[in-house]
Amino acid sequence: MTLNFGNPNRPNSYIGKTVPRPNAPKLVEGRGRYVDDITLPRMVHVAFVRSPFAHARITGIDTTEAEAARGVLRVFTGADLAAVCTPWVGVLAHLKGLKSPPEHPMAVDRACWVGEPVVAVVATSRAAAEDGAALVDVDYDPLPVVTDMMTALDKDTPVLHPEMGDNLAFRRQHEEGDTDKAFATAHKVVSARFTTARHTGVTLEPRSILVDWNPADGQMTAYHATQAPHMIQTVLAKHLDLPEGRVRVICGDVGGSYGIKVHVYPDEVATAAIAKVMGRPVKFIADRLESFTTDIHARDHQIEAKIAVDETGKILGFDVDDWTAIGAYSVYPRTSAMEGNQVVNLCGGPYDFANYRASTTVVFQNKTPTCQYRAVGHPIAVAITEGLVDMAAAELGIDPVEIRRRNMYADDAYPVTSPAKMRFEGLSHHASMDKLLSLMDYDALRVDQAEARKRGVHRGIGIASFIELTNPSPFMYGIGGARISAQDGCTVRMDPDGSIVALSGVTEQGQGTEAMLSQIVAEGVGVSPSKVRIITGDTQVTPYGGGTWASRGAGIGGEAALRSAMALRDSILDVAAAMLQSDKSKLDIRDGEVVDADTGASRMPLEELGRIVYFRGDTLPKDLPRELVQTRHYITSEYPFAFTNGVQASYLEVDTDTGIVTLLKHWCVEDCGRIINPQLVDEQIRGGIVQGLGGALFEEIHYDAEGQLLNGSMADYLVPMAAEMPDMIIGHVETPTKESTLGAKGAGEAGTAGAPAAVMNAINDALRPLGAQVTHMPFTPERILRALGTIDD
Amino acid sequence: MSDSFRAKVDIALTVNGEPVEARVPAGRHLIDFLRLDLGLTGAHASCEHGVCGACTVRVDGDAVRGCLTLAAQLDGSEVWTVEGLSDTAEIRVLQDAFVARNALQCGFCTPGMLVAAQELLHRRPIPDRAAIREHLSGNYCRCTGYEAIVDAVEDTLRKCADEDMA
Ligand code: FES
Numbered sequence: 001m002t003l004n005f006g007n008p009n010r011p012n013s014y015i016g017k018t019v020p021r022p023n024a025p026k027l028v029e030g031r032g033r034y035v036d037d038i039t040l041p042r043m044v045h046v047a048f049v050r051s052p053f054a055h056a057r058i059t060g061i062d063t064t065e066a067e068a069a070r071g072v073l074r075v076f077t078g079a080d081l082a083a084v085c086t087p088w089v090g091v092l093a094h095l096k097g098l099k100s101p102p103e104h105p106m107a108v109d110r111a112c113w114v115g116e117p118v119v120a121v122v123a124t125s126r127a128a129a130e131d132g133a134a135l136v137d138v139d140y141d142p143l144p145v146v147t148d149m150m151t152a153l154d155k156d157t158p159v160l161h162p163e164m165g166d167n168l169a170f171r172r173q174h175e176e177g178d179t180d181k182a183f184a185t186a187h188k189v190v191s192a193r194f195t196t197a198r199h200t201g202v203t204l205e206p207r208s209i210l211v212d213w214n215p216a217d218g219q220m221t222a223y224h225a226t227q228a229p230h231m232i233q234t235v236l237a238k239h240l241d242l243p244e245g246r247v248r249v250i251c252g253d254v255g256g257s258y259g260i261k262v263h264v265y266p267d268e269v270a271t272a273a274i275a276k277v278m279g280r281p282v283k284f285i286a287d288r289l290e291s292f293t294t295d296i297h298a299r300d301h302q303i304e305a306k307i308a309v310d311e312t313g314k315i316l317g318f319d320v321d322d323w324t325a326i327g328a329y330s331v332y333p334r335t336s337a338m339e340g341n342q343v344v345n346l347c348g349g350p351y352d353f354a355n356y357r358a359s360t361t362v363v364f365q366n367k368t369p370t371c372q373y374r375a376v377g378h379p380i381a382v383a384i385t386e387g388l389v390d391m392a393a394a395e396l397g398i399d400p401v402e403i404r405r406r407n408m409y410a411d412d413a414y415p416v417t418s419p420a421k422m423r424f425e426g427l428s429h430h431a432s433m434d435k436l437l438s439l440m441d442y443d444a445l446r447v448d449q450a451e452a453r454k455r456g457v458h459r460g461i462g463i464a465s466f467i468e469l470t471n472p473s474p475f476m477y478g479i480g481g482a483r484i485s486a487q488d489g490c491t492v493r494m495d496p497d498g499s500i501v502a503l504s505g506v507t508e509q510g511q512g513t514e515a516m517l518s519q520i521v522a523e524g525v526g527v528s529p530s531k532v533r534i535i536t537g538d539t540q541v542t543p544y545g546g547g548t549w550a551s552r553g554a555g556i557g558g559e560a561a562l563r564s565a566m567a568l569r570d571s572i573l574d575v576a577a578a579m580l581q582s583d584k585s586k587l588d589i590r591d592g593e594v595v596d597a598d599t600g601a602s603r604m605p606l607e608e609l610g611r612i613v614y615f616r617g618d619t620l621p622k623d624l625p626r627e628l629v630q631t632r633h634y635i636t637s638e639y640p641f642a643f644t645n646g647v648q649a650s651y652l653e654v655d656t657d658t659g660i661v662t663l664l665k666h667w668c669v670e671d672c673g674r675i676i677n678p679q680l681v682d683e684q685i686r687g688g689i690v691q692g693l694g695g696a697l698f699e700e701i702h703y704d705a706e707g708q709l710l711n712g713s714m715a716d717y718l719v720p721m722a723a724e725m726p727d728m729i730i731g732h733v734e735t736p737t738k739e740s741t742l743g744a745k746g747a748g749e750a751g752t753a754g755a756p757a758a759v760m761n762a763i764n765d766a767l768r769p770l771g772a773q774v775t776h777m778p779f780t781p782e783r784i785l786r787a788l789g790t791i792d793d
Numbered sequence: 794m795s796d797s798f799r800a801k802v803d804i805a806l807t808v809n810g811e812p813v814e815a816r817v818p819a820g821r822h823l824i825d826f827l828r829l830d831l832g833l834t835g836a837h838a839s840c841e842h843g844v845c846g847a848c849t850v851r852v853d854g855d856a857v858r859g860c861l862t863l864a865a866q867l868d869g870s871e872v873w874t875v876e877g878l879s880d881t882a883e884i885r886v887l888q889d890a891f892v893a894r895n896a897l898q899c900g901f902c903t904p905g906m907l908v909a910a911q912e913l914l915h916r917r918p919i920p921d922r923a924a925i926r927e928h929l930s931g932n933y934c935r936c937t938g939y940e941a942i943v944d945a946v947e948d949t950l951r952k953c954a955d956e957d958m959a
Pocket residue numbers: 837838839840841842843844845846847848849858859860861
């Protein structure tokens with residue numbers, strides 16, 4: 001059976017429509033169940049003593065006072081946990097040369113960043129555990145610290161992990177064409193230095209885990225705010241020496257993730273290890289300071305980059321030298337080299353050019369580890385690419401839209417392999433740009449900008465085209481040796497009353513996964529979405545899968561759901577054909593009824609079929625298959641990734657006296673292939689844009705030269721609030737991927753990928769007549785005033 | 794820990810319309826009292842220092858921060874949480890608008906956001922979008938981008954104003 005997506009009047013046409021999210025009413029009534037809402041009998045709480053030094057030898061730990069404190073049950077040191085939990089190493093074989101030392105759940109004799117867990121105190125309440133933690137006496141012998149990425153490889157900089165020989169974690173150099181020649185012979189070369197600040201995700205629900213070890217059953221159950229429950233199952237089993245089948249990870253409601261909750265965190269593994277030792281449920285909920293110091297950070301990059309163009313604005317080449325520092329360890333098992341690697345993969349993405357040199361240098365330092373956060377590497381690559389394209393356009397006196405038009409791959413050029421060796425199946429840069437320009441009324445905006453300028457008001461328009469990597473195959477992690485599933489599965493079953501239950505390996509953290517899956521299953525089987533119940537986030541019942549990250553939920557999980565739903569429909573029709581003495585091809589399922597395919601006339605409700613199969617199977621022919629449960633798995637095979645594309649625009653005003661940027665409006669056109677639920681996609685894009693706007697204007701983790709984190713609270717680390725955010729206009733072009741029946745590509749990260757570049761270009765568009773330019777994010781008032789020369793000390 | 798901090802205080806209050814008597818440690822915050830002692834897990838703790846609004850509940854008619862209010866201060870008070878406001882259907886229109894607009898993703902900020910937004914419903918004249926944004930700027934949402942929330946609140950304000958007129 002094929003689905004005629006082009007016909008909106010087809011029967012059961014739920015894919016492509018806005019239907020309400022089944023889990024939203026629960027959440028608005030405060031009936032969600034996040035990890036911290038769960039209380040188990042005999043549950044205890046753990047709090048961690050964390051290193052106050054960025055780098056120090058641990059020379060002694062005195063826990064006597066803590067152990068005697070009221071409510072404290074037990075205190076664990078790093079050595080205690082090392083005895084029950086094997087260490088891990090965050091490397092991937094296909095990132096050649098990537099190195100990282102073994103890491104334990106808690107520091108054993110050396111702490112390498114401020115916030116690294118050193119001692120765990122277990123008590124009857126979180127408050128008692130914290131009070132106990134304050135009584136632990138740790139002797140530290142401070143060691144020299146490495147904080148600056150650009151000098152991390154210098155000869156006189158101390159080596160953080162002496163056994164590694166130097167502070168280089170990973171270096172990748174990529175060269176395509178003859179870049180030197182392209183730059184030597186170019187009409188113009190424009191270069192710039194970009195900086196993107198260290199960010200963190202600031203999920204409103206902090207990292208949370210509650211682990212219950214039942215020694216009598218030999219069963220570990222972890223209630224965990226995670227995006228990848230099966231990955232966590234595998235990791236806990238491996239390092240705590242349990243059979244995988246005896247570890248169950250349940251991920252119920254999760255209060256925001258954005259990539260922060262897709263990693264293996266030492267304190268969370270420590271919690272599981274402690275539960276195994278103590279034989280009772282142990283809960284760890286990070287507090288806000290712990291979130292800032294120990295949630296992964298990201299985006300800490302410094303880049304020198306240049307672009308070569310001919311006199312018509314045709315891009316001849318890019319040359320990018322990216323540096324990033326990843327903290328003290330490469331995070332297991334995804335590794336922290338992935339972000340720099342993505343910068344190399346993605347720079348120049350939308351454009352057809354021949355010569356490309358890019359390198360990324362990834363170094364260790366004594367700070368919180370960085371790893372994958374929403375739109376990994378994309379905001380950096382898009383800022384470099386789009387910043388340079390705009391600067392070249394300004395040099396040549398070409399309109400920013402026009403220079404992009406002259407360079408973007410033609411919409412009929414695909415398939416294409418880019419100079420970065422990325423393979424594009426089908427993108428729509430020109431159609432997306434057309435749509436964007438009409439949505440924003442580009443020409444009218446330019447008129448408004450010119451008029452404002454006459455009044456001394458500095459407005460700017462910024463455009464940023466981008467590509468986004470979605471639907472990752474095993475080429476992302478699996479080929480590197482990580483046990484992270486690129487395949488996902490779905491089991492769909494019909495119960496006696498004709499209702500449908502679908503169990504999926506992808507998870508829900510607010511994206512609307514449950515709604516999206518219910519629409520797909522409803523259409524695939526032929527019932528209304530209200531008849532479908534979706535179960536996710538329980539490794540004991542759902543098919544093994546990857547979870548929800550890298551914009552794979554709809555494209556991978558959705559396709560598995562569609563295939564299993566269509567298989568179930570098929571087996572329902574086998575039974576119906578036998579019962580109705582009809583040819584199967586003459587029957588269909590619509591709105592929960594078996595109908596005559598031609599006329600739509602009702603033949604039998606599904607509950608009648610269910611009644612017979614489950615309770616009166618004796619009345620069916622003996623050899624009739626009656627499998628009302630079907631499972632299908634899906635993995636992409638032709639392309640390592642399904643790239644999407646899009647373009648964003650920002651309109652803003654810069655107050656040249658105060659340096660304050662006011663966002664006036666934002667637009668995004670995204671081509672994520674087949675759209676399953678337009679409202680959910682729009683809101684994913686909007687939420688993503690706002691995280692990108694945060695990166696452009698506010699968000700920055702500060703450290704001092706000693707590696708002390710300076711802004712570890714929500715009052716000090718600024719994120720976007722309702723009052724500063726603009727309204728956002730979202731548009732779509734749909735180029736379904738041919739890899740799947742559904743044709744869906746991901747949409748979760750596009751907003752974050754393009755927004756910072758759009759804002760940067762808009763600010764620079766506003767400042768250009770004043771001879772000022774900014775490339776150091778976030779664009780704080782101070783940085784803008786410095787660019788204007790108002791501040792120069 | 795000092796003795797004075799460990800001291801327990803007796804309080805009698807109503808929570809979601811039901812009488813509650815409790816002996817609470819003097820340092821117990823309202824959000825912990827609600828979540829840990831009463832099992833009302835609708836309001837959440839996120840920043841625990843008054844910045845994010847996830848813990849917002851209603852005390853004696855005002856939206857307050859549960860993480861900055863001590864339970865011991867609440868003798869004689871009337872406290873409403875999202876659970877109670879849902880049961881009485883007082884915020885039903887707003888909740889429906891949030892669902893219709895998908896003004897929530899993970900839902901962690903939502904109970905606090907609803908309590909804060911409900912404060913606006915009695916304001917006349919109807920606040921414009923900028924004023925709605927301003928009013929909600931004490932409530933973080935990391936998922937949605939805020940626009941759908943502003944839409945949902947705006948829809949509800951109009952609906953309620955229409956009903957007032959009718
Ligand atoms: S938890 Fe109370 S304001 Fe953030």
